[in-house]
Each structure stands twice: as C-alpha cells, then as structure tokens.
Amino acid sequence: VAEAWANSIDLHLDVAGTRVRNGLESALREAIRTGRLHAGTRLPPSRALAADLGVARNTVAEAYGQLVAEGWLAARTGAGTWVTRDPLPARQPPVTPVPETAPPRYDLRPGVPDLSAFPRREWLAAARAALGAAPDHVMGYPDPRGLPQLRTALAAYLARTRGVSAAPGRIVVCSGFGHGLALLCRLLRARGGDTIAVEGYGHRSHRRLAESHGLRASPVRVDGGGAVPAELGTAAAALLTPAHQFPLGVTLRPQRRRDVVTWASDTGGLVIEDDYDGEFRYDRQPVGAMQSLAPEHVVHAGTASKSLAPGLRLGWLVLPDRLVDEVVAVMEAFPSSLDQLTLAAFLTSGGYDRQVRHARLSYRRRRDRLLATLHRRAPKVRVTGIAAGLHALLELPGDRTEDDLIARAAGHGLAIDGLASYTAPGQRHAPALVIGYARPPDHAFTTALARLCTVLK
Amino acid sequence: VAEAWANSIDLHLDVAGTRVRNGLESALREAIRTGRLHAGTRLPPSRALAADLGVARNTVAEAYGQLVAEGWLAARTGAGTWVTRDPLPARQPPVTPVPETAPPRYDLRPGVPDLSAFPRREWLAAARAALGAAPDHVMGYPDPRGLPQLRTALAAYLARTRGVSAAPGRIVVCSGFGHGLALLCRLLRARGGDTIAVEGYGHRSHRRLAESHGLRASPVRVDGGGAVPAELGTAAAALLTPAHQFPLGVTLRPQRRRDVVTWASDTGGLVIEDDYDGEFRYDRQPVGAMQSLAPEHVVHAGTASKSLAPGLRLGWLVLPDRLVDEVVAVMEAFPSSLDQLTLAAFLTSGGYDRQVRHARLSYRRRRDRLLATLHRRAPKVRVTGIAAGLHALLELPGDRTEDDLIARAAGHGLAIDGLASYTAPGQRHAPALVIGYARPPDHAFTTALARLCTVLK
Numbered sequence: 001v002a003e004a005w006a007n008s009i010d011l012h013l014d015v016a017g018t019r020v021r022n023g024l025e026s027a028l029r030e031a032i033r034t035g036r037l038h039a040g041t042r043l044p045p046s047r048a049l050a051a052d053l054g055v056a057r058n059t060v061a062e063a064y065g066q067l068v069a070e071g072w073l074a075a076r077t078g079a080g081t082w083v084t085r086d087p088l089p090a091r092q093p094p095v096t097p098v099p100e101t102a103p104p105r106y107d108l109r110p111g112v113p114d115l116s117a118f119p120r121r122e123w124l125a126a127a128r129a130a131l132g133a134a135p136d137h138v139m140g141y142p143d144p145r146g147l148p149q150l151r152t153a154l155a156a157y158l159a160r161t162r163g164v165s166a167a168p169g170r171i172v173v174c175s176g177f178g179h180g181l182a183l184l185c186r187l188l189r190a191r192g193g194d195t196i197a198v199e200g201y202g203h204r205s206h207r208r209l210a211e212s213h214g215l216r217a218s219p220v221r222v223d224g225g226g227a228v229p230a231e232l233g234t235a236a237a238a239l240l241t242p243a244h245q246f247p248l249g250v251t252l253r254p255q256r257r258r259d260v261v262t263w264a265s266d267t268g269g270l271v272i273e274d275d276y277d278g279e280f281r282y283d284r285q286p287v288g289a290m291q292s293l294a295p296e297h298v299v300h301a302g303t304a305s306k307s308l309a310p311g312l313r314l315g316w317l318v319l320p321d322r323l324v325d326e327v328v329a330v331m332e333a334f335p336s337s338l339d340q341l342t343l344a345a346f347l348t349s350g351g352y353d354r355q356v357r358h359a360r361l362s363y364r365r366r367r368d369r370l371l372a373t374l375h376r377r378a379p380k381v382r383v384t385g386i387a388a389g390l391h392a393l394l395e396l397p398g399d400r401t402e403d404d405l406i407a408r409a410a411g412h413g414l415a416i417d418g419l420a421s422y423t424a425p426g427q428r429h430a431p432a433l434v435i436g437y438a439r440p441p442d443h444a445f446t447t448a449l450a451r452l453c454t455v456l457k
Numbered sequence: 458v459a460e461a462w463a464n465s466i467d468l469h470l471d472v473a474g475t476r477v478r479n480g481l482e483s484a485l486r487e488a489i490r491t492g493r494l495h496a497g498t499r500l501p502p503s504r505a506l507a508a509d510l511g512v513a514r515n516t517v518a519e520a521y522g523q524l525v526a527e528g529w530l531a532a533r534t535g536a537g538t539w540v541t542r543d544p545l546p547a548r549q550p551p552v553t554p555v556p557e558t559a560p561p562r563y564d565l566r567p568g569v570p571d572l573s574a575f576p577r578r579e580w581l582a583a584a585r586a587a588l589g590a591a592p593d594h595v596m597g598y599p600d601p602r603g604l605p606q607l608r609t610a611l612a613a614y615l616a617r618t619r620g621v622s623a624a625p626g627r628i629v630v631c632s633g634f635g636h637g638l639a640l641l642c643r644l645l646r647a648r649g650g651d652t653i654a655v656e657g658y659g660h661r662s663h664r665r666l667a668e669s670h671g672l673r674a675s676p677v678r679v680d681g682g683g684a685v686p687a688e689l690g691t692a693a694a695a696l697l698t699p700a701h702q703f704p705l706g707v708t709l710r711p712q713r714r715r716d717v718v719t720w721a722s723d724t725g726g727l728v729i730e731d732d733y734d735g736e737f738r739y740d741r742q743p744v745g746a747m748q749s750l751a752p753e754h755v756v757h758a759g760t761a762s763k764s765l766a767p768g769l770r771l772g773w774l775v776l777p778d779r780l781v782d783e784v785v786a787v788m789e790a791f792p793s794s795l796d797q798l799t800l801a802a803f804l805t806s807g808g809y810d811r812q813v814r815h816a817r818l819s820y821r822r823r824r825d826r827l828l829a830t831l832h833r834r835a836p837k838v839r840v841t842g843i844a845a846g847l848h849a850l851l852e853l854p855g856d857r858t859e860d861d862l863i864a865r866a867a868g869h870g871l872a873i874d875g876l877a878s879y880t881a882p883g884q885r886h887a888p889a890l891v892i893g894y895a896r897p898p899d900h901a902f903t904t905a906l907a908r909l910c911t912v913l914k
Contacts, residue, residue, distance in 0.1 A: 029620060029749065070620065070745040071714035084715055103594045115593040123795075124588065128581055136572040136898065137560045139768035163486060163527070175632070175790035182789035209789075257528035258541055288527040292486065311596035311794030332639035332666075333632035333790035337768030338580075441593060 020055050024063040032072050032083055041083040043073065104415040106448040110247060110391035110436030111203075117359060117441075118309040122351050123342060130345035131338065138337055144328050146173025146316070147340040153347040154316055158302065162278050163288030165295040166318045172327050175335050176315040177276060177303045181206060184237070184272060184299060185213035186330045187323065193236025197269075199227050200427035201248055206239060207424060219424035226252030229259035237270040238263075242290045243278045247422045247434040249385015249393050257290050264297035270320075271298040277306050279356050281388040282364045296320045304343065306390060306438075307356050314343055359438075363390055366437045366445060373449055378456040390438035393419070394456075396431040405433065405455055412451045477512050481520040489529050489540055498540045500530065561872040563905040567704060567848035567893030568660075574816055574898075575766040579808050580799060587802035588795065595794055601785045603630025603773070604797040610804040611773055615759065619735050620745030622752040623775045629784050632792050633772040634733060634760045638663060641694070641729060641756060642670035643787045644780065650693025654726075656684050657884035658705055663696060664881060676881035683709030686716035694727040695720070699747045700735045704879045704891040706842015706850055714747050721754035727777075728755040734763050736813045738845040739821045753777045761800065763847060764813050771800055816895075820847060823894045823902060830906055835913040847895035850876070851913075853888040862890065862912055869908040 031037040043049070046060040053060070064081050067073040075081040138147070145151065151168035158164035174180045188196065196210045200219040207217040220231040220238070226245055232238050238260065242252035252260070264271050273290050281287070291300035295318075303315040314335055319327060346352045367386055374381050374394070382395040396405070402418030409416045419432040440448045488494040500506070503517040510517070521538050524530040532538040595604070602608065608625035615621035631637040645653065653667045657676040664674040677688040677695070683702055689695050695717065699709035709717070721728050730747050738744070748757035757775040765771075771792055776784060803809045824843055831838050831851070839852040853862070859875030866873045876889040897905045 026620075029745070033622065033749065066742055066745075068711050069708070071711045071718070071747070071750050074711070103597070112597055115596045118593070118596050120588050124581070124585055127584065131577050131581065136575070139572045139575050139766035140560070140569055141762075141767045142770070163483075165490070175792075179790040251526070254525050254528045254531070261528070285523055288486075288523075290528070292490065293528050305598075309596035309794075310598045313599070313791050313793045333636040334770050335632075336770045336793050336796045339793045339796065 020053075021059045021063050024053070024055075024060065025066055028063065028067055029070075029072060037083050039083055043081045043083070045080065105413040106444055106451060107415045107439050108435050108437065108448055108452060109415050109417045109439065110434050112310060112436065113306050113359065113390060113438045114362070114441055115309055115311075117362065118311075119351070119355050122355070123308075123346065126345040126349065126351055127338065127342040129349075130341040134341055138341065142334055142337045142340070144331055144334060145324070146171060146335075147337055147344065150340045150344040150347075153344040157347050157352070158289070158300070158318065162275065162286065162300075162302075163292045164300050164318055165292045166300070170295070170318050170321060170324060172317045172319060172324065172331075173335055173340060174315050174317060174331075175313040175333060176305055176310065177274065177301055178205070178209065179313075179333070180301050180315050180317045181209055181239070181272070181274075182213070183317070183327050183330055184270070185210050185215055187326050188236045188270070189214050190326075190330070191236070195233075195235045197232045197235035197238040198424065199240060199245065200424045201419070201422050201429070202239075202241070202246055202424065204421065210239075217424070219427055221427070222248055222250070224250055226250050226256055227260075229256050229263055232260070232263050232267075232269065234267065235269055237272055239272045239274060240290075241274045241276065243275055243281075243287050244385070244388040246274070246276065246389075247385070247391060247393060247419065249387070249389060249391070251287055251387070252290070257293065260290070261294045261297060264294060269297075270323075273298050273300045275300060275302050277389040278302070279307055280360055280363060280390060282360070282367065283387045286388075291318060296322070299323070307352070307359065312339060312343075314339060362442070363438045367392065369445075370435070370437050370449060373453060374456070377453040381456055391434055391436045394433040394435055396433065396456075398431075400431060400456075402431050402433065409451070409455045412455060414448060414451045414455065416452070416455075477510075478516045478520050481510070481512075481517065482523055485520065485524055486527075486529060494540045496540055500538045500540070502537065562870040563901055563908060564872045564896050565892050565894065565905055565909060566872050566874045566896065567891050569767060569893065570763050570816065570847060570895045571819070571898055572766055572768075574819065575768075576808070576812050579812070580765075580803065583802040583806065583808055584795065584799040586806075587798040591798055595798060599791055599794045599797070601788055601791060602781070603628060603792075604794055604801065607797045607801040607804075610801040614804050614809070615746070615757070615775065619732065619743065619757075619759075620749045621757050621775055622749045623757070627752070627775050627778060627781060629774045629776060629781065629788075630792060630797060631772050631774060631788075632770040632790060633762055633767065634731065634758055635662070635666065636770075636790070637758050637772050637774045638666055638696070638729070638731075639670070640774070640784050640787055641727070642667050642672055644783055645693045645727070646671050647783075647787070648693070652690075652692040654689045654692035654695040655881065656697060656702065657881045658876070658879050658886070659696075659698070659703055659881065661878065667696075674881070676884055678884070679705055679707070681707055683707050683713055684717075686713050686720055689717070689720050689724075689726065691724065692726055694729055696729045696731060697747075698731045698733065700732055700738075700744050701845040702842070703731070703733065703846075704842070704848060704850060704876065706844070706846060706848070708744055708844070709747070714750065717747070718751040718754060721751060726754075727780075730755050730757045732757060732759050734846040735759070736764055737817055737820060737847060739817070739824065740844045743845075748775060753779070756780070764809070764816065769796060769800075771796060819899070820895045824849065826902075827892070827894050827906060830910060831913070834910040838913055848891055848893045851890040851892055853890065853913075855888075857888060857913075859888050859890065866908065866912045869912060871905060871908045871912065873909070873912075 047057050050057040050060040068075050073081050074084045150173055151171040154171055155166040155168045158166045195216045195218050197220050198207055198217045200222045210217045221228045227240055289300050291298040300318040304312050380397040383392050385393040402420050406416055406418055417434050419429050419434055423429045504514050507514040507517045525532050530538050531541045607630055608628040611628055612623040612625045615623045652673045652675050654677050655664055655674045657679045667674045678685045684697055746757050748755040760772040761769050837854040840849050842850040859877050863873055863875055874891050876886050876891055880886045
C-alpha cells in the first residue's frame with residue numbers, strides 16, 4: 001500500500017505553519033482538484049504520512065476523515081484510503097481581484113445624476129440614527145411591501161411634493177424603477193395582457209424588459225404635447241413619462257392627461273406613470289402627478305436613482321388598491337431593510353428635501369450654463385426639453401449626423417448619446433443629441449461642456 | 458359665470474398661511490377629488506376669488522394655471538375655468554402610519570438567527586469605511602453580477618471557509634437565497650426544464666417558488682444519510698442541503714455526495730447546494746461545500762441571512778461558468794451597492810469572521826442548554842440534527858401530536874413549528890418539532906426554553 005508515497009516531497013504538500021491539519025486538507029483538495037492526484041490513487045497510511053510530515057498521526061487521520069466526509073476520498077478498514085473522484089478540468093482559477101471598469105473621463109450621457117453629490121455623510125448619519133432607534137425585529141425577514149416606516153414616509157412625501165394620492169397601503173417598495181416595471185410586466189402577462197404601449201422615444205431597456213416578459217412593446221407617437229393618447233389602442237398598459245417626456249423633454253398636455261385617464265377607465269388599461277425626475281422642475285412649479293387624477297387606473301412609479309443615486313437601488317410603486325397583493329405575489333427580491341430604514345429617516349428628517357433642493361439648484365445652474373454656452377459657441381443647435389429634469393435635447397443642424405458627433409466626442413474623451421438610441425423601431429426622428437448635463441461632477445462640467453462645443457462646432 | 462361662488466366660505470377653502478398658492482391648489486384638488494366640486498362646475502373668475510380670499514389676483518391665476526396643467530381644470534378665454542374630471546370614489550385615505558406587526562413574545566421557530574446579535578455598530582463602521590474609500594462611480598448603476606469588490610472578497614472567503622471553488626467571475630450577488638433560487642428556476646424553465654427535485658423535508662416556500670415558475674417540485678426521500686440520490690431521476694435540477702439537511706439536520710453521506718455529482722454529470726442535471734448554515738458546525742470541522750467536487754455541475758448558494766441578518770437581503774450564487782451570463786440575463790433586481798460595499802469591507806476586515814465565531818459560540822451554548830434541559834425535563838423527547846446549524850429536531854413520544862403542542866405553546870406566548878409544515882406532500886413523518894434555538898435574544902432564551910419544557914411535559 002502507498003508505495004508511491006515514500007515521503008512528503010513526493011506529495012508536493014506544503015503543510016508548514018501552525019494550522020497543519022487545515023493546510024494538509026487544502027493541499028490534498030488542491031492536488032485532487034487539479035488532477036495531480038487522480039481517481040483511484042491510494043494515499044499513504046496516516047501513520048506513514050504523519051511520520052513523513054513530522055506531525056501527529058491524529059492530524060493526518062482527521063484530515064483524511066474530513067475529506068472522506070466531503071467526498072474527495074474513500075476509506076475502508078483494511079483497504080486504506082484512496083482518491084474517489086475523477087479529476088476535473090484542471091482550470092481552478094486563483095482568486096484574483098476583479099478589475100473595476102472605470103467610467104469615461106467626461107460623460108454627458110443622460111440617466112445618471114451627479115454621483116459626487118450623493119450625500120454620503122448625511123446618508124450614513126441617517127442610517128446610524130435609524131438603526132439606533134429600530135427594534136431588533138426590523139432586521140428580520142422584511143414586509144414584502146416594504147418597511148411600514150418607509151411606506152408611511154413616502155406617502156407623506158409624495159402627497160406633499162407630487163400630489164400623489166398615496167396611502168401607505170398602496171405603496172410597494174422595490175429595487176429601482178426597472179424592478180418595478182418588471183413586476184408590472186409579469187402581472188400584466190399573468191392577466192393575459194399581450195401589449196404594452198410605450199412612448200416612441202424612451203429607454204430601449206424598458207422595451208426589452210417588456211418583451212422579455214412576453215409583452216409586445218407598441219410605440220406611440222410623441223409630439224410637442226407629449227404622447228398621443230389616440231394611439232394607445234387596446235394595449236393592456238401604457239408606460240408614460242407625463243411630467244417630462246424622456247428624452248424629448250416635453251410635458252404631457254392637460255387635455256391629453258385627461259384623455260389618457262379616460263382611455264384607462266374606458267378600456268381597463270393600466271397607466272404606468274414613470275415619474276423619474278418629477279422633483280426637478282426649474283421654470284415653474286412641478287406638474288403634479290397624473291396618478292392623482294385616477295388612482296385606481298394609474299401606477300405612479302418613482303425612484304431614488306435620480307434624487308440620490310442609482311446604487312441605492314430603491315424605488316417605489318403607488319398602486320391601485322386592487323393590484324397591491326398581486327404585485328407582492330410576483331416579487332422575488334426585496335431591498336435591504338437597512339436602506340429602507342435609512343431612506344425613511346432621511347425623508348422624515350427633511351434630509352431628502354434638502355438634498356433635492358440642493359441638487360435642483362445645482363442642475364438648474366448647469367442647464368443655464370449649457371444654454372448660454374451653446375447659444376454662444378454652437379448657435380445653430382436648438383436646445384429643447386429644458387424646463388425640467390437632468391437632460392436636454394440638442395437638435396442638430398441638417399448637415400450633422402449623430403454617429404459622426406458621437407465618434408468625434410469619443411475622440412475627445414467625451415461620452416454622449418444620440419436620439420437614435422432612444423427611438424423605438426418605426427419612429428422617425430431628426431438628428432439630435434440627448435445631453436445629460438447633471439451627470440459630471442462639478443469639477444468636470446466645464447471641460448465636458450467645452451468639449452461638447454468643440455465637437456458641435 | 459360662477460354665480461355659485463359668492464365668496465370663499467362657499468368654497469370651503471382654507472388657504473390661510475404664507476404658502477397661499479400651494480394651499481389654494483391643494484384645497485381645490487382635494488375638493489375635486491372628493492367630489493365636492495364635480496365635473497363641469499365653473500370656478501369664479503380669478504379676480505373675484507382673489508378678492509374673496511384677500512390674496513393677489515396673480516396667485517389665483519397661477520393656481521388655476523397649475524391645475525389646468527395637471528388636468529383638474531380646463532380653461533378657455535371667454536368661457537372661464539371649470540372642473541374637468543368626474544369625481545372619483547370619495548375614498549382618499551389620510552396618511553396614517555402603518556402599524557408594525559410585533560413578533561411573538563417568545564419565538565423558537567427556525568430560519569431566523571438572533572437578530573439582537575446583529576453587529577449594528579460594526580456594520581455601520583464598515584459602511585463608513587467602505588463608502589469613504591469608494592470612488593463616486595460606485596454609486597452609479599451597479600455591475601449586475603455584483604460589485605467587483607464584493608465578489609472578490611466572497612471568493613476568498615468561500616474558498617477559505619467552505620472549500621468552494623469560487624473565482625469572482627463565477628459569483629453573482631443576489632437579494633438572499635430566495636432571489637437566487639427564483640433566478641435559477643427561471644433559467645431552468647427557459648431551458649425547457651419541467652421538474653426540480655427537492656428534499657422531502659424542506660421549506661414550503663422553496664417548493665412554491667419553483668411551482669410559481671412552472672416547475673414541478675418532486676420530493677426526494679430523506680433518511681439518516683441525507684437525500685437519496687437514486688430518486689433524483691430525470692429532474693432538471695436538484696435542490697439540496699448537503700451540509701446540514703433542513704430541517705432534519707443530517708449530513709449528506711460521502712458516498713451520496715459522489716452519487717449526486719455522478720447523477721449531475723450523467724444527466725446534465727444542475728445541483729443547487731443550499732448552504733444556508735454552513736458556517737455553523739459545532740462538533741467537528743465544517744463539511745466542505747459539495748460544489749468543489751464538481752464546480753461545473755453544482756451551484757453553491759449562500760446567504761448573509763443566518764450569519765448576519767435576513768433584513769440585509771444579501772446572498773450569492775457560485776455558478777458553473779457557462780451559467781453566469783444566463784443568470785444575469787434574467788435578473789431584474791439588484792442589491793444596494795452600499796450594502797455590497799459594506800459586506801465586502803466586513804469580509805475583508807475580518808469583521809465577518811469575528812461575527813460568525815461569536816455567533817457560533819453563542820448558538821453552541823444554547824444548543825447545549827437545550828439538550829441538557831430537555832434531557833432533564835422532557836426525557837422522552839429525542840433530539841437530533843444538532844451537530845450544526847441553528848435548529849434541532851425534537852422527535853415526540855407517540856402520544857403527542859404536533860398540533861396539540863403548537864396550540865399549547867401559543868397559549869404560553871411561545872411560537873413553535875411542527876415538522877408537518879416542512880414536509881412535502883406524500884412524505885411520511887413521525888411527529889416532531891423543529892426548534893430554532895438561535896432565534897430568541899439572549900435575555901429571552903431561558904424563558905422560551907422553560908416554556909417549551911412546560912409544553913412538552
């Protein structure tokens with residue numbers, strides 16, 4: 001038995017150090033995993049190996065026992081100990097850190113706020129206050145609708161700032177807008193819906209999400225008055241951005257708001273109001289949420305991704321009462337209770353309002369600088385959609401193409417997006433850029449803007 | 458025009474205070490919403506209402522304009538301003554706080570650790586350190602597989618403590634085990650799978666989750682050596698708890714570990730290793746993860762729900778390489794970047810190890826007290842499954858039924874679970890209780906244990 005194992009050198013086992021038994025086990029696992037010890041190979045008797053290694057016999061016996069329990073080795077009295085498993089493909093990658101991918105140097109793509117403005121200190125202070133005051137059971141399995149504290153705070157906040165008719169019992173907290181939309185798509189599909197109307201301009205990811213749930217995403221024309229309600233047809237639902245159309249930036253005209261609600265109550269269609277940047281209106285008071293016109297037909301969907309940061313992965317749905325249980329029934333993932341508690345504390349303390357006010361002021365200044373600078377340096381570019389939000393539409397003179405500008409911008413270390421990437425199939429559009437002026441940190445905004453002007457010249 | 462509106466008293470509008478315009482708008486919205494002002498009702502001219510209310514005419518005109526923009530009112534030059542929408546069902550609930558539901562006074566149900574042991578201070582310190590050191594872009598839309606920092610830290614931790622063959626590129630961070638299982642079920646279904654083998658004893662919620670994804674949950678017999686591999690049959694996947702069967706508490710026998718892996722490589726079935734309490738082994742070293750026997754056939758699923766707290770909603774899947782992209786493609790929700798960063802820092806700093814060691818010691822003491830106390834006060838009860846984990850199985854003498862004991866316990870303010878609620882349809886079982894001894898806070902454990910003994914007497 002074990003004639004192959006004259007000594008520890010042959011075993012190539014490095015078991016120095018104090019944690020001899022652990023080291024021996026790891027070395028044996030590694031040898032088997034990489035195929036160095038292959039199936040059927042007999043191991044030396046524990047007494048012999050112990051003598052070779054200069055360790056106690058029990059140490060070796062226990063290591064063998066452990067590996068038998070784990071299935072690497074088999075043992076039978078009288079027959080010794082042998083390797084049981086076939087060698088695996090020898091690829092056992094070492095744990096090397098995953099490199100983080102750094103963002104582009106200058107980035108004016110829409111959809112992300114200034115991440116350097118995330119109020120780290122205030123957020124952590126709110127977390128400390130919230131966790132300090134919370135009972136132990138708050139860290140148990142959470143209420144699937146969201147922590148009561150947060151739903152209560154959101155209801156008050158949304159009623160006050162967005163005119164949402166939001167009892168806490170209508171609110172479901174989710175992991176950002178994408179999660180909320182996925183839940184609604186699953187619900188629509190389960191109820192037999194086959195089509196969701198989407199605005200002809202919008203996020204491709206939203207259309208794809210709907211399609212991945214088996215829904216057809218049917219684009220609706222958008223003009224200067226917002227989406228055209230007459231095109232909603234027989235869709236099971238309509239996904240709209242009434243306050244500030246993404247990315248065109250127009251506001252849904254009052255008569256159309258009413259027409260959409262009428263469509264919903266006539267057809268039973270569900271309106272999904274994506275209120276992604278409702279808090280950021282510059283030239284007049286925010287347009288109140290459409291949801292309040294018909295709370296039993298409109299889902300109001302909000303997010304902390306623009307007002308705080310996408311990394312928090314916190315959003316909320318204010319649902320028709322009859323849909324709350326159905327949505328909860330299809331939920332599979334829930335946001336962390338700690339983050340929920342923290343957001344509740346942040347809302348209740350006024351920290352959230354302060355942050356929004358601060359950001360609104362900062363983004364408004366940037367918008368004004370963008371306008372003034374383009375007016376001076378690229379006067380042929382027409383800028384629209386600027387009454388609100390974190391982005392603007394730059395309509396290009398006829399001789400410029402989006403792709404050309406995007407490529408030139410990339411040459412200057414500047415990431416920008418064209419309207420084409422936000423245009424649904426079959427929709428026409430004049431060449432334009434969608435500029436997310438909120439995105440760069442303050443110190444990079446001037447340079448980003450200068451490079452944009454260079455590209456547009 | 459507006460003959461109905463002689464003065465502000467008739468309007469029942471309370472617009473006192475400084476924020477006159479906001480107050481007027483809210484009052485009008487509320488009046489329309491509740492049906493007090495119904496569709497078609499004309500409003501007084503802004504001049505008349507302003508005089509009645511003693512406010513500037515512009516204030517009223519702006520409020521009207523805002524409500525027109527929101528769709529509550531319509532206006533036409535010469536024709537005045539009127540209410541557009543039909544009154545809604547008058548139910549507009551005020552924002553009253555949602556009551557939190559308090560947990561039972563004494564709780565020995567399994568599945569939740571001692572929440573009072575969650576290391577609040579250390580966790581917040583790790584959050585502060587992690588966020589302080591992180592670049593801004595970490596709070597942007599996160600890597601869908603999980604933050605690189607966390608996947609790197611998990612890979613090292615799982616290799617060291619559980620013997621998992623875990624390159625960071627194999628890891629996907631999810632919102633707890635339930636989320637991970639949902640992702641795998643969706644994947645299996647998309648690949649045409651129709652059955653998932655589950656252990657005959659286990660969480661009903663896991664079986665239901667599989668069924669909600671269109672998979673049949675097919676129970677496999679479990680005996681003293683764990684699940685019986687011969688019963689895995691042609692299932693697309695097998696969901697197993699090899700280290701410490703839930704809830705029976707047995708360890709999957711070495712030969713069966715190998716048989717399961719052979720089944721997987723022969724049939725292409727996927728093994729899902731639910732390692733829910735792998736860190737808590739008391740009487741010998743933890744049995745290493747089965748995943749390392751066949752990383753291309755076994756998904757290792759872990760969670761912070763037992764080692765830290767379920768409220769964090771953090772879990773992880775270590776996947777066969779070929780499945781990583783497929784799993785990411787069906788993800789819709791992602792855990793907060795801040796919590797991911799914090800867990801990474803907690804793992805890297807050794808805080809996680811300290812917490813696990815501390816909890817292991819504490820739970821082991823409780824287990825020993827449970828054994829000693831039952832031995833003395835309820836000697837007919839046989840206690841098994843106690844080599845690891847956070848729960849024990851109490852086999853009842855023949856004259857006792859689970860339901861009777863559960864009801865009697867409830868009468869003593871004590872929540873307990875019977876084995877019946879963890880038994881899959883068609884599986885036999887002798888009457889037993891599944892006692893989660895880790896759950897109560899320290900100060901309540903003695904009383905909970907005393908009441909359990911009273912009930913068992």
